[in-house]
Structures are given as structure tokens and as C-alpha cells.
Amino acid sequence: MEFLYASEVLVNGLMAGVMYALVALGFVLIYKASGVFNYAQGVMALFAAMTLVGIMEGRVPFAHLINAMFGVHVSHFGWTVPAIFGIALTALIMVGLAIAVEKLVLKHLVGQEPIILFMATIGLAWFLEGLGDVMWGADVKVLDVGLPQGISDGIEAATNDWLGYGFFIDKLDIWATVIAAALVAALVGFSQYTKQGRAMRAVADDHQAALSVGISLRFIWIMVWSIAGFVALVAGIMWGTKSGVQFSLSLIALKALPVLMLGGFTSIPGAIVGGLIIGMGEKLFEYFIGPMVGGATENWFAYVLALLFLVFRPQGLFGERIIERV
Amino acid sequence: MIYREAGDFKTSYRDDGQTFPIRLDRWGYYALLAVAFLVVPFFIDSYWANAVLVPFLIYAIAAIGLNILVGYAGQVSLGTGGFMAVGAYAVYKLMTAFPGVPIFVHILLAGLITALVGMLFGLPSLRIKGFYLAVATLAAQFFLVWLFNKVPWFYNYSASGQITAPERTFFGWAVTGPATSASAKYLTCLVFAVVLAWVARNLTRGTVGRKWMAIRDMDIAAEIIGVNPLSAKLSAFAVSSFFIGIAGALLFAVYLGAAEASEAFGINKSFLVLFMVIIGGLGSIFGSFAGAAFLVLLPVFLKNVLVARLGWPTDLAAHLELMIVGALIIFFLIVEPHGLARLWRLTKEKLRLWPFPH
Amino acid sequence: MIATPATELTGEFTTDGRRTGPVLMDLKNITLRFGGVVAIKDISFDIREGEIRAIIGPNGAGKSSMLNVISGFYVPQEGEIWFEGARRPPMKPYEVARLGLARTFQNIALFDGMSVLDNIMTGRLNRMKAPLWAQAIWWGRAEREEVENREQVEKIIDFLEIQNIRKTPVGRLPYGLKKRVELARALAAEPRILLLDEPMAGMNVEEKEDMCRFILDVNDEFGTTIALIEHDMGVVMDLSDRVVVMDYGRKIGDGTPDEVRANPEVISAYLGVSQE
Amino acid sequence: MFDSAAGRETLLEINNIEVIYNHVILVLKGVSLSVPKGGITALLGGNGAGKTTTLKAISNLLHSERGEVTKGAINYRGEPIQKMDPASLVKKGVIQVMEGRHCFEHLTVEENLLTGAYTRTDGRAAVAQDLEMVYSYFPRLKERRKSQAGYTSGGEQQMCAMGRALMSRPETILLDEPSMGLAPQLVEQIFEIVKAVNEGEGVTFLLAEQNTNIALRYGHYGYILESGRVVMDGPAEALRENPDVKEFYLGMSEQGRKSFRDVRSYRRRKRWLA
């Protein structure tokens, strides 16, 4: 029986890992394409989810600001938008965001050290966080795009017949796994086998040299940030469906970091594999060891696991070899 | 034409290495110090102390510490919050265990304990570099906070895990505890900030500072010309943690008076101090002060303008504040990626050339 | 002025009548592989005290790798390194540096964020031993050391004629000056052996002449042993006492410049026919 | 052989430009050049003279180094190109090979070469063909095609950078110190390639070189830069015969080439600095 419990934890851990990986993917894309560690990825997921809810519910953007400035009381347009259009519109807005980020931020920081760019994304994170709240309000929003939620009866029944113990698996997690697998396959294909993918990796290595061979940083960055925006939207939908759209959603970025570390900042498959290892590791640890040491170990355990791993492989599981030469 | 370097000749190597090579700068700093020590304490009220100056000084110390690690030694760390917690809990345990010993000793000891912990968590830096290291230091952040939260010994078995600083005096002056006057808080922090800034300056202009910078700029080359990376990196972690530990001790004992690990020393603290360092200027002590001032003062200032002056709802103001601070960070980075310190230096360079720029 | 001049030299006379000493460093059967690439294949040669030893060869021959082996950055899979008559145990690069080896790098490896002066001072790090606490309060030994070493460094600055850029951050310097600063940093360590990896790449004749003068002066005045990689044959032929030629990781020639120049294998692999 | 700029159409025209870094450091103090179509123009000068800066000003790469052109005009085929972004410039046919190689470390040698063809739209086959061409110029690259560029030797990286530029089928190449760090044989070879490309395909070159000797041997026209100013210019043969150039840039004294061993610290002052 204990074994069955443990395997249930394991399966659930793997699923949780997939959810982390969805966030980690966005980081990887941008890191790969510009050497930028995009701290704003979590906030982008929040922003995308907020925008999606706002559009679907027909909220008036900046209602709060308008009310404060003009002393009126607007809140909703009074219509609702079907999920599919909402998602399409939000994706467009994320492209707009990518263009704005390129124009207003990245363009002016070409060739700067990574830490400076990192810092800029932190500024961006703050800005977006504020913007999201000003646009759509800080209340907890319920997001329902029609993804099923709750445990899957089918799996429960099947495992019950087979093992005598029904596994509880969230349908949402199953969907997340399917979506993540599709995303990863598409992104791997893109970055390894296309001209734009190659250009993207070139930009990450050397901005100046990329410019000098005629790669338009502008185009690459807009493209990558748009894709990352889309990935953020997907992550936002999954996490928003799971636990409501609210500030804390941006903090899932912190769960994605150990995943990145373990999988390697530059590897798309690494994000998934790292996610699986972290999800599984932290859940099992909390389940077995947690009660002995007082629990709440998940946060640090993920990092310590990744850290121990890095000591043996400093570039992560699938990361590009760190070039050390003189 | 007043700001001149020309004509300011050094006659010995000793003079040439001094902290403020330009006479005008030197006088400016002396005047500033005189005001800070002799004038401000008489006028300071508890709002200015608690909301502005004390946090500014404490964060400046933390920022100098982190700047040593990130700006001088090139090891990006996000463990600052955790190390500050070590300082805070160390000083709490020492204060309550040895009430008779002067508080200043406790604070220094807390710094030393943090230095040891910092070295321990600095060990992976020998293998792990760049952003990988930055993320790895989060392990320290989360683990330490968890530890202080979980092990009741650290918070003297209090019911909720909060620690509260008892009153301690120094020559009859309350330095910690509720009865501490605004000027006592301010002066305590000021003394630490000034002395530690001076120490940091000495370290960074000397041998060990050059070792750190060598490792930062090109670690392999540094090793080949004879820098032992182990000792350089660990000494950076130790010194940096010493500063950060003292900042944590002051934050808890002098400024807040009570603290809880996960709230007061959470991940946000790590990021906040890192922002200060980057905005202020990596590898600059002046920059650490500037960055701390910027990030402590700006939100207070914006809040005052938006809420008190314009009368906007507080939540809207808070959201706009986030947007404005975020936008300003980006703006400053674009204007000068090397921080406020470089901006200041460029301004001085321009002044020096004025009115004939080229 | 910097180092104590080498003690009475024994051994052979060089081409221009100077004396060189006994073998200082002896590399025996070095082989270095990177995965499938064999960068160095069973190479042996020695360096005598006080001589200028050149290493030449086509691009990718393994010259820089050889220097990296000498300075301990690459650990060869096979072979031994003898230094001053004893076998050198496996060492970390910084330990090697402490034995008295200093070098410059092919792709300039200066510390970009520091001023020229500080860069050169890093060359003397191993001579400054004040404890951390003394440095923290800038007192006693720390301050004394700083001033003493600064004096030494100023001599090198004078010697290399870079007084006017003392306080400039090196990142802003043009290429040629960077190379000179790198040389200064290496000299500041007062090394027994100075390893130079293409010190004159990217310089015009005038600047090369300067550089040659510095190298010769270092060798003459301080008796520093020099190993040098260079592609400019004029420089190599004029300066060096003995030359090793590498190609594809193998040694294809070793001897005086004249001998090497006459070696047909060297001509076909490296010099090419158009050289005079 | 190609004779002086006079008879040919001017492709690139630089008129009295000034460049300032970081808002304070004035590096180019009024430089004017004209590059004729189909020629090889050499830009000579000592360290820090401003050669690289000039090239970057043309290819608009200064921006990312916090430098800017504050005065003067740069025209390509009579069209001002100062405001153009580097990518469009490459599409127009101007490509730069940067000083210090700047290969993409994590990409393999072959991927590096392929990025050179980024702006091309003439199909995979043509690109593959040019790849073979580059490999035939630099057989060493073919051997190392699968290794990460970061792990190749200095010379291999230089070849890679050159090859990468050729892959874009440019009209004009701005070459910054192509000979640096290359074995003598290879230097010859690279310049032979330059010559071949120039003559065979009519590609225009503007090359910054320290190796005055070879630059003047292959170049048609030369400019000499010192401290951000053009101090001398003329057809290559004329410059080669100029006594100052001979002494300072070619290392010749009246008795022919002098030995590096005989250099004295005393040197004659350059006439134009007097």
C-alpha cells in the first residue's frame, strides 16, 4: 500500500513538474535568444491571464484609473467574449507587448552585460505588475476557458480495477502535460532546424556579431518575446485555472528557476525534464522526509536538489557547455 | 570651472591611492559627514528616522556587502535575505543569551557568524557560475529562512516564531527596544554605515579587492596569473556576508524591533538589495549608497506625491508606484547601464571639461 | 632593477654572443587531447635559462595549447614537465604562477573593469601578503606593501612608456596598448619564465619595434627567460635564440632560426614559398 | 591593375565625420574617405588611430558601444546610411568582419557560416554552394565544421569570421584586421582570397590593417589615420614609396629592412606631427 501511495505522489509530482516546466519554457526561449534572464516571465504569465479574463468578461481596461480621474463608475462593457477569441486577442496583445519591450527597452541595451539586461527585465516586471493591476484591478479573478478540472474518474476507476487503489489525478494536469508536450516539440523543431532558430542562438552569443552579419536583433527579439508571451499565456491559463488569477500567480516564476537550473538555461527539452525531476523530487521529499523535519520543505528542496546537481554538471542537464578558454 | 582636478598634484604614492583624490570631493564628503554626525541627530524625528534614514543606512550597508560580492567579485547572489536573517537571528540569540555584553559586540559577532555561513554557501561558486550561481544562491535563501522558521531554538520557543528585540543600552542610551530614540537609532546605524563603508573602500582598493575584480573580469586568466579562486571567492563571500549580516542584525534589532524570518527576510529582500546594487552601480561604494537612497526614498516620495498631494486612492497609487519605479529602473539603465555612480562620475567629468567639452 | 640578475650563467653562447644557462624547463613527450581532437602529439622540447625561445606553427597547430599546458591550465594526458631539474607534480594554474611563471594571452585577457594601474598591480598579488584585517583598516603592513609594490609597478610603467594611461580603465584602450599593459602585468610578477602568446599581433611595424625592444630589454636586463609565440617571421628570426616549429600538434622542427628557416618541412607547412 | 580612384564610381563616401564615445571621448576628429566601387581601399594607422571606429561608424555598430557619429555624413551609393540599422545595411550589401573575430561561440563552425547567409533569399541550393566555396578557400574549416566555434584556435576563428562574411554574398566588405593572428602563409592566402573575390566577383573592400606591408601590396588606394585624423592618403604605390611610410609603417631604413634587434629607443619624429 505504501508503495501505491508513493507512486501516486510520484505521478502527481511529475504532473506538477510539467506545470513548472510550462513557466520555465518561457525563460529558456528568451535566454536562448538573447542571453537575457527574463525575470518578468512570471509577471508576463500573470499579465496574460489577467488580460484574458478581462477580455472574456468584458471589463473596461483602466476602469479604476478612469474612475479616479473623472469621478465616474465604469467597470464592465456588458458583453462577454468566448474563450477562443479571448485567447487570440490576448495573444495579439502579447505580441504588442513584445514590440513595446523591444522598442522601449531592449533596443537601447544592445551589447550590455547580462546582468544589466536582467535588471531591465526586473524593471519590466515591476512595470507590468503595476500595469496589470491598473488595467484590470487586483481582485482574484476566476478563469474558465473550458479546461476540465477535478480528478479524473476514468483514471481512478481504471487504477482501482487494476491495482485496487484509485489514483487521483487532476484532469487539468493531464491537459497541461499534453499541451506542454506539444509546445516543446514545436519549439525544439523551431530552434534547431530553422534559420530563425539559428539566428536566435547567434544573437544570444554575441549581439554585435549578430548585427554585423545582418541579423535584425529587432526582429529576433520581437519574435522571441512574442513566443515567450504566448508561452506565458499558456502558463497563465493553466495556473490561473488552477488557483485563480491573482498576484501570487507571478510567484510561480520562483518554482520555475530550479527547473531551469537543473535542465539548463538554454535547453527546451531540459525545461521539461528538469520540471519532471524537480516536481517528482520535491513531492517525494515532502511526502516522506517532510513530516520528520517539520514540513514545508518544497521551496528549498527544489533549489538544493538543483544545486547539488549543478556541482557535478555546472551547465545543467542539457545546457550548452560553458566555454572556458583563454 | 570651480570643479578642478588640474593643479591637484600628488607627491607620493600614498596620497595617490587615497579615497577622494580630488580635494573638492574630499571637502564635500567631510562636510557631509559633519552634518550627518553633528547636525542631523538634533533635528531628526521618528518619521525621518524610521521611514527614511535608518532604513537607508541599513540597506546601504547591505548593498555595500552585496556589491562586494556582485560588483567586485562578480558572483551574483540572491541569498541576501537569507544572510540578513542569519545576522538577525544571531544577534537575537546573542542578545538574549548574554544580556551583559555590549550590543555592539553582539552586532559584530552576528556579522562574523554570517560570514561563516556565507562562506559555506559560497562553496558551490567554485563550480557554478553566472546565472546558475545566482539561482543556486536561492537555495541558501530558502533553506535559511525555512530553518529559522522551523527550529524553535532560534526563536527561543516563542509561540508564533516571531523574535522581538529586548531593550539594550549603550552608556545609558537605549539602542534597541521600544524606548530607543530616533537619534539613537540613527546614530547607531550611521556609525556602522560609515565605518563599514570605509572598510569596504580599503578592502576594494587593496590586494584583496584586486583579486576579487580579477576573478570577476576573467576568472580563468586570474587563476593563471596566480589568483587562488577558492580563497578569492570565499573571502568575497565572507566579507560580503559579514556586511549583510550586520545589516540584518541592525534591521532586526535597531530598525524593526521584531521580525519573522519568512516575512522580513524573504526573497523580496534579496531582490531589493540586488536592485540597489545594480541601480547604484556595480563595483562602487558610492553607488551602493545611491542605490539604497533611490529605492528607499523613491517609493516614499511617490507615495507622498500620489496619495497625499494628489489624493489618489492608495491602491491605484501603489500600482502606479510600481509602474513608475519599474519604468525609472529601465530608464536609468538605458541612460547609464553602469548605474547612478557612473552617471555621477560622468557628470563630474563633464563638469571638469566644462566649458570646453572637447 | 626588478629581479636580481640571474646568477653566473653557464652553458652555451647564443647567436649574438650572450650566454644562456642550464635547462630551466623541460617538456617531455606531452600529449593533449580534447575529445577526438589531438591538439598536441608527443612533443618534447626544453627551455634554457635566459634564452628567448620561439614557438611557431600554422594556425591550430597547438601552440597556445602548449602554453596552457606549461601554465597548468590544460592537463596533458601524457607526458611530464620538469622544472629546475625536478618533475613538476600536477598543479593548479595559480600554484604554477607562484613558481615564477607569468604570461600573456592570445586573446587579450586583461581585467576590463580595472584601471591600467590596478591591472598591473594584480601581477604582484603573490608578493602582497598582508592579512585581511590589516587591509580592512588600511594599516601597517597593508599600507606599506601597497606603497612598496606601487613603486615597483611604476618602474614597469615607466619602462613600457605607459605613464599617461595609468588611470584609464583598460576596456577603453586600443588593442596595441592593451597588449602592452598585459606585458606589464606579466612583468610585474618578476617571473623566471615569461610566456608570450602572439604579443605583436595586430600591431604595425613601429609598434612591433617598440615591443621587440621591451622584450629584448627584459631578457637582457633582468635575465628573464622568454618563451614566445609569434607569426611575424621577421620578429621571430631576429629575436629568438631557438625556435620550435609545430604543425598539427606535432613538432616538425627545433633549432636556431637559421636551421629552422632552412628546414624544408617547415617551409612547406608554415612559411610558404613566398617568404624570402 | 586598378588605377586610382579617379575614373571609378564612388561607392562609399565619408565626409568629415566625428565620433564620440560615451558622450565625452572624442575619437574621430573629422575623417573623410571615399571608397571606389570594385577597389580595395586600405585604412592604415597605429593602435588607437580610429580605424575600427571608422568601420563601425559605417556599419552602424557604434550604437551598441555607446558611441555616436556627431558630425559629418556617410553615404553609400549617394544615399545617406547613418540612420540605417545594420541589418538593412547587410541587405544592401555592406557587411563587416569585426576585429577580434566575434564568432558565435556556441554555434558550430558550420552554423556560424550559415548565419552569414541569414539575409539571403536565393534558396538553400545557392547557400550550400557558397558553403562549399568557403570550404574550398579554407579547408581547415571543413575539418572543424562540427566543432563549437568557441573551441577553435584563434586562426580558425578568423577564417570562420571571414567565411561568414563571404556567405552573405556582399557587395562591399569592411574588413577589420584580417591578418591578425594568422600564420604568414595564411595571411598571404587571405589576401589572395580578397584579391580573388575582388577581381572575380567585383566585391569592394575597405580594409583596416596594421600589416601595412601586405595591405599596400594588395590595396589600390590607402589612407593613413593618426589620432582620429587622416594624415596622408594616396594610391598604394605612391604610399609605398613615401619615405615616412617606409620608415614608420614598413619598417625599412635606407639600407632596406632593418633587424628588430637593432631598434633603438630613439626615433625620428614623424614629420606631420611637427
Place this chain on the structure above:
Amino acid sequence: DLVVPNLSYRTGPYGANGTQYADGFNDYFTLLNERDGGIGGEKIQTPECETAYNTEKGVECYEATKGNGALVYNPLSTGITYQLIPKVSADKIPLYTPGYGRTSAKNGKVFEWVFNAPANYWDGASVAIKYLLDQNGGDLKGKKIALVYHNSAYGKEPIRTLQELSKKHGFTLSELPIDPPGQEQKSQWLQIRRDKPDYVVMWGWGVMNQTAIQEAANIRFPMENFIGIWWAGSEVDVMPVGDAANGYKSLTFNGVGTDYPVYDDMKKFVIEPGKASQGGQFVGSALYSRGMYAAVVIAEAIKKAQELAGSSAITAPQLRDGFEALDITPERLTEIGLPDFGPEIKMSCDNHGGSGMARLQQWDAGAKKWSLITEFTEPDQDVLNPLIAEDSEAYAKEAGITPRC
């Protein structure tokens, strides 16, 4: 004018909760100002200051507002409360922390300036256990109860009480901490699935609550056996979970919904004229009601203080006297227009925590509303009083306070 600063948080991880509370707090004072012209003729100002649930910003807010004659603070954060306890004692300003903060502050002998009526965390824990005793015919022997808590000072508060109670009643207690923010609780809930506790009690805040309720639903834990503290009992906690949350219970010490006479006035004087905080979006929600309730108690204390002082422009120390003499009877509540809205509150010099009574509410997912399912229940003072005495005495010793009264 009388100044009652509102240290609120409408941003940050708990902004969604804080914003509703702050609205209720503001609106009640607005009502008094609009309808009655303030209290005793003095208008009430509620300058708001955003803390983002962050202790340092809390201190900044405190310092920024205390100069303007602030009468009382209600920061809605246990962390900020701990910061302010020493400060308010030095500055002599009352701190009112209903249902949160430092539990042992109930002991007015030690905590002269702090009030936490009507109920504190230990009361809550005890009332919850009492309810379970009721459900089980007065016997919890051999039962298993799991505590799922926010891993912070706030969440740890009830542990000691529950441990005492488990000794007394013979149930076993297991503790499961959740790190804030708490979107990931899989392993904890799978532990619950394995250990099959009979009841789960939760001390949560923010996103942790709804995640927990969702996860409980996912392991088919019966919602009826799941009881949250009052901070885990608002609409934002259950709404995102949808139907699965039906039957979830939580403690409360205030009424919810708009079925109270006071809302007639509220509508007329505040909401319709557009004076409601944030346009009155959250009127009647659980947290709104609690914010309003805090304002009611403060207003009553002010009134009392004015009576005692004989003038309407009271000072902060006089307000403390008002709190200590406060007696909010059910009749008085009815008079205010909030019949049965909260328990009776009677405080004194040594009792700063009132009766500690609380009741339970249950979520009806179909109707999307909370309904009250028990009357106000007294906690088990026999267990709590010694604990409070012990903790407050330890504090008195550490801080060098000589108990008064």
C-alpha cells in the same frame, strides 16, 4: 476631527483579501460621517496607507500617520502587529487587532495598548474543537485532526493550543505547514489522503486557501469535515473552486451578507451618493463585513472614550480607556443596525480580548453565499487562560514590563 488611520493593503500577495476588508472599514466611518456627522460631533478621518502586507512598509505607514493625532491602528497583519506592539507602547496609541495579531495581547496587564476582541486565534482553535466535540457527542478520543497552516507567525499561532486540546480530548493532531503563497499543496494533501484524518483545520491566507479547498476536493475529502479559521472563510477562497467547495466550513465572528438594517443607511448615505470605497463592489462580503465590524468596535470605543473624557476631541490614551470600558451588548448591536452581527464584547483593564466567542459558517456553492450554522460559542477558557498567562509573562520578562491592574 478624529483620525483613525487605515493601514490597508490592496496590492501584493494578499491584496485581494485586504482590499475588501479596507473597504468595509472605510465605509462604516463614511456612514457615520455622512449620517451622524461623525461621532459626538467629531468627523472621523481615515487616511489610508498602503502596506502591501509588508512589515517595513507597515512601519513606514505607522510613522507617517502617527504624527497627525492617530487614535488607533488596525493593520490587518500579524507581522506588522508584532512590529507595532513595542512602538505603540512607547507612543501610547492603542492597537486594535480583531481576530489576528498576538494572541496573548489579550492580557491587558502586560499589553496595555493592544486589544484583540472579540476573538483571537486560540479562541478560534478552541471554538473549532468545541464544534467538533459537539458533532461527535462530546468525545474526540481516537479521532485524527490535521492542521494545515500558513508557514508563518500567523499560521503557527494555534499550534500550541491545539496541542493542549489534543491532550485534553485525546485526539491526535498532525501539522502540515504550507509555504506561502501556497499554490502547490499536492504532497500535503496526498499525505492527508494517506493518513485519512477525520477533520482538517486550516489556518490559511490568500491563494493558499482556495488551493487547499481545491486539493481537498481533489482527494475527495468531505468538505463538511474541513474547517478554516475566519481568515480562510471569504468568498475569494471558495469561488474559484466552484461547486466542489460546497459545504466547506469556516469560523467567523461577524455576520455576512447585506441582510442587516445598517445597509439601508449604507445604501442611502454611502453607496448611492457614490461615496463608497471602490464604488462598493464588495459590500456584504465576508471580509468587507469584518472590516466594517472592526470599524464598529472602534467607533463604539471612541464613543465610550468621549463619554469618559467628557469631551468629544479625545486623545489616544483616552481611547484606550474607552476600549477598556467597552461593552457592546446585543442590544447595542441591534441599535446600530447590526443585530447578532458579532458576539458581545466586554473589555476591562486586564481583559483586552473580550469573550472570545465565535461561530461557524458554511459555504453554499449553489447560492454562492455563506450561511451561519452555529450560534456564538465560548472557547475553552480553562485551557486558554494558562497559555495566555504563560506567554504574556514571558514577554513581560523579556521586555521588562511590570504588569498593571
